[in-house]
Amino acid sequence: MATGRTHRPATRSRGIPEATVARLPLYLRALTALSERSVPTVSSEELAAAAGVNSAKLRKDFSYLGSYGTRGVGYDVEYLVYQISRELGLTQDWPVVIVGIGNLGAALANYGGFASRGFRVAALIDADPAMAGKPVAGIPVQHTDDLEKIITDNGVSIGVIATPAGAAQQVCDRLVAAGVTSILNFAPTVLSVPDGVDVRKVDLSIELQILAFHEQRKAGEEASGEAAVPAAVTREESTDQGPDGEHPAVMPA
Amino acid sequence: MATGRTHRPATRSRGIPEATVARLPLYLRALTALSERSVPTVSSEELAAAAGVNSAKLRKDFSYLGSYGTRGVGYDVEYLVYQISRELGLTQDWPVVIVGIGNLGAALANYGGFASRGFRVAALIDADPAMAGKPVAGIPVQHTDDLEKIITDNGVSIGVIATPAGAAQQVCDRLVAAGVTSILNFAPTVLSVPDGVDVRKVDLSIELQILAFHEQRKAGEEASGEAAVPAAVTREESTDQGPDGEHPAVMPA
DNA sequence: ATGTCTTTGTGAACGCGTGCACAAAGATGG
DNA sequence: CCATCTTTGTGCACGCGTTCACAAAGACAT
Missing domain, CATH: 3.40.50.720 (NAD(P)-binding Rossmann-like Domain)
Incomplete structure (x- = not known):
């Protein structure tokens, strides 16, 4: 993600995986919404649905922060909002x-x-x-x-x-x-x-290009019933442009 | 990444890994810049440096598209621009x-x-x-x-x-x-x-929060000389706020 | 107090992505 | 034509992240 220089030891900070850190803001947002509706507690299942992730993943994520849940009940919304905020460094300006x-x-x-x-x-x-x-x-x-x-x-x-x-x-x-x-x-x-x-x-622009890739794939798959051909097919003839020798198909900046 | 619904089979499209697809626009941008400078060929090492990735990764990424390089020489810039554009579906509007x-x-x-x-x-x-x-x-x-x-x-x-x-x-x-x-x-x-x-x-907002997390970590690490303690330390006392019982530290929307 | 029921926390397996390291391929020079 | 040198393409190993599945923990009722 963070395209700093060449490499980096994944910035595995204090044992909290980078992937987990990236999801904490997501949880925080969902929890804030619950807090505004004065919901006192929430289960991992409910919160995971609200954040759009797997519930096991959510529980494992929280386990890196500590044991903040109560078995049989769930998580205290306010408490969790505070803990995640603090972990993310949002208690300061x-x-x-x-x-x-x-x-x-x-x-x-x-x-x-x-x-x-x-x-x-x-x-x-x-x-x-x-x-x-x-x-x-x-x-x-x-x-x-x-x-x-x-x-x-x-x-x-x-x-x-x-x-x-x-x-x-x-x-x-x-x-x-x-x-x-x-x-x-x-x-x-x-x-x-x-x-x-x-x-x-x-x-x-990159995000749009990634979407275009999948969009193209959907369109192509739909046209030719998705055959069991592994690869190297529908390569050369898929698009309009004919042979491949020298192609001036340069895009502007 | 794509937070569609609950799950998805990683959208492993036609054998091209999702991670590779996400990098193709990056390569394309670097290649376009080279093309504008009329650079005819580029080695994986050079292109990788320009795109900010590992050269082995870049070569492996390109290998998913096919064998478009020439050993001992490198890749033809124009040709590669075209191939990636086509793969990403950018030859159409x-x-x-x-x-x-x-x-x-x-x-x-x-x-x-x-x-x-x-x-x-x-x-x-x-x-x-x-x-x-x-x-x-x-x-x-x-x-x-x-x-x-x-x-x-x-x-x-x-x-x-x-x-x-x-x-x-x-x-x-x-x-x-x-x-x-x-x-x-x-x-x-x-x-x-x-x-x-x-x-x-x-x-x-999420991107900023992730940055804040690392920023906070840097600050904390700097303060307490980074000891060889594996984890579970500098947890409770790291920030100003004292005990954790009931904290009304709720953030606004 | 005891049993049941819900939900957490996590051990373990699996799959993807990354990077090393090297053999194969081809260019280039003699 | 052969030798050397550069650079690709990839087999392999490793580590991170995800997910399943389940035991432990606690709430709640009786």
Whole structure:
């Protein structure tokens, strides 16, 4: 997931598997909804259904956090909300900067899901001088020149990159140099960061391409009754393009 | 990944592992960049570095597609671009609808990465009557009432949901009923879909929470010199909050 | 107090994904 | 034509994650 540098020992943190960590926010969301409806307890079966996972997996996930359930009853909703929040580090405030206030950056600044879970947008940063001072989501945009000062003054350790691809690595380098150790990257680029810095990437285009792959597969399977042919079939002739020697089928950026 | 319903046989499509499919867009992007620089061939080592993965992994990934390399030389860039594009189904046009034209929906509509890879924004749909007719990214917004007609008229099979969480499931149901079989969900909810429909979700808040977890871990590890204690330590006393009996530390939505 | 019934917590098996390491393939030079 | 050198393609082993299935734990009724 986290496409940091080349490799990493899977970041198996304090015994909690990475896969489990990735699901904790899911559980937290479901639990928060239950909490709002004043539901006192919930069984692993119910909660798993709400979170869209297998109940055994959920129980094993929780077992990494400790024994927080009561056999025959289930889990105390409020208690579990607190424990997961604490485990995820959401009991403290995380100041976040967003760099690159274009369409996406502005949308992120306006996104309510950040502020509601311990994340506070400390600053919006853009390279365009014309943007400076203009308020977005009630926060005045600051110029890239002040990036280092903003980071240190606010004690920011999490940065969000929403710049064009070309600027991402440079922005990333400056963020890291200024003390940021976690980066959420929306730019369609592979970022290089030193050890100790976490990078997670969100790529809208990649997600669509994965969907397209499965979509194509469905369509093809439907057309030719799914034969028992293992592979190497419907390869060359499946699409319109004829021979394969030299194909100028280059896609634009 | 794809949080469809309860389970699914891992969607092991035609022998190509899901993990490999998820990396193909990454390779494609790196290859496209090389193609623009008119680089004729590339070795697995070079390409792997550009894509941020292990070279052995890359070679194994390509081996699922076929033997497209030349030993002692490497891979033909143009040829590989074409092969991957075809495998991902990007040689054809995919009309896409975006439902929910708020900040995020508008940003997605303006996002260049879609149009450039075979994806065409066929329509923008919003439930707000005031939005109807208003152009966003050069495309007039249409009202939800016409959703079904829009889907069928344009032959849309991929839908993007960027509505508030409360409306997502309902929109999803209507999309599916109208014939959509792939959904990219930006709403912070678990969607239930019938078998045969793929759902991929992108949750900005979850990504940040995962980063916060690691960030907290770094901070804690730094404070208490990372002892060789295997686990079950620095549990209770790690954070400020003292005992754990009944904690009203509930987070807002 | 005892028995029954529900639900947790986890041991164990299995499958997928990853990475090493190397043989086979082909290019290139003499 | 042969030798050398580069790079692919893959067999193999290992580890993580998932799932099943069940014993232990506790609630609840009698």
